[in-house]
Amino acid sequence: MTISTKLLGIASAGVLLAGQLALAPVASASGPSMVEEGKNIAFTRKKGNCLACHVMAGGKAAGNIAPPLGAMQSRFKSKAELKAQIADATVKNPETSMPPFGRHKILSDAEIDKVVEFVWSL
């Protein structure tokens, strides 16, 4: 996928999400870079390392411990809900293997916001 179509996709997602912009005020202008930064954090081993367990578009040699990440906007009601899941998945499922990225400060709050932007775009 070229960068321009990616941007287009993000832009149209932005239009679709207009109703939720109040929740995420930074989405339109700085959205694309947030998504790119989020992708970097998600793919980097010493940061999110999401690929250890999740198949994600654009990622290589992903694990299969956890569900592939796609169609996220049909799986989560809002970015806030997605963020809560990344921050501490044990709230919904005490037996989950997923590390509590927020509760244990594996990622900073700002980093999680970026990852949310990226994952939400999948």
Place this chain on the structure above:
Amino acid sequence: MQNKMIGYVMILAMLLFGGLSTVQAADGAKATNPEAAKVEKMIADADKARKKAASVEGEWRDVGKMLKKAKAALAKGDYKTAKKLAAKAKSQGEMGYKQAVAQKDLKMPSYLKY
């Protein structure tokens, strides 16, 4: 001016006494600089948090390293770095303690069928 003097004394001390110098420099800084005393207290508190986590077998991997680095930064007069590291170490000490205590009672996973 005074800072410069301290700097010269530190360099001289390092040249003369090698390893000993860091300790002396830190002591010297402590006497003259309340900021250094504050950082030292932060490091001591963080170490307490680390030990508390260790007492319940909950210490995390990097806390000890962070404290070592914090002490080195303090000795060099880099208070900003030392504070940041000490705060992080303390927070990780507390999280490790909390994690272990929350699992005080063994709960067998539901996927094991008895």
Place this chain on the structure above:
Amino acid sequence: MKHLLKKIAMLAVAGGIAASAQASPEADREAFQNFYKNRFASVPMEEYPNGVYSIDPVGRENWEAIEEFPPYEPFIDEGQAMWEKPFANGKTYKDCFADGPAIAGIYPLWDKKNGMVITLPLALNKCREANGEKPLKYKKGSINDILSYIAYESRGQKTNVIIPKDDPRALAAYEKGKKFYYTRRGQLNFSCANCHLQNAGMNIRADRLGPALGHTTHFPVYRSKWGTVGTLHRRVTGCNKQVRAKPFKAQGEQYRNLEYFLTYMSNGLELNGPGARK
């Protein structure tokens, strides 16, 4: 009335949880082994000593090729020389271990006198110290030579950890090891069980997670990643570090009790050390 029923139901649930948290070691082992039987229905029990290669056909091909010229062989030879060479006082390991060198099958064992779990590396060092020799290091170095030799000579013995009923401290040590196994640790919040029970057979990145059943049968192990043979406690140290927990001391109480529990889970499986792993 409704309230009372609810209470009874809750008590029953609590009772159920308590039952498995304090189940007998035999019930633990059955549940443990049944878990894998259910998950990998086509894998026979005898395969588990082969670790991850019992459930990873691709990795298995590479492994079988490696086993044709076993990388641990020189360590076995070194270990044999160690076993036979007299200490400075003229005695040998054989004076400590009359049944040696094929003695791996009796470890880890409960030492009633000292009230602790004794592992094979610990027993070897006790022998050395009793004969005026310096103890060996517990993770790297020549302890792996003699362990390789003893493991090789012990091949075919069956794992048979015993928790003596006449000393409640033995069961307590087992329970501690069990607790360790199921406790989440480190910043990444993983228990041993998260990876090697719950997610055994899944891939983490491109690596397949091996079953815990059989984990103890093939140590010491030549790991390509290490480029040498290493002990079980060295391997566990690596696991703890990976989840960002501070590892415990090799041969300290935590890892000894863990070994006691984990080896018990593999009771009945054949010893096949030394092994070769990625």
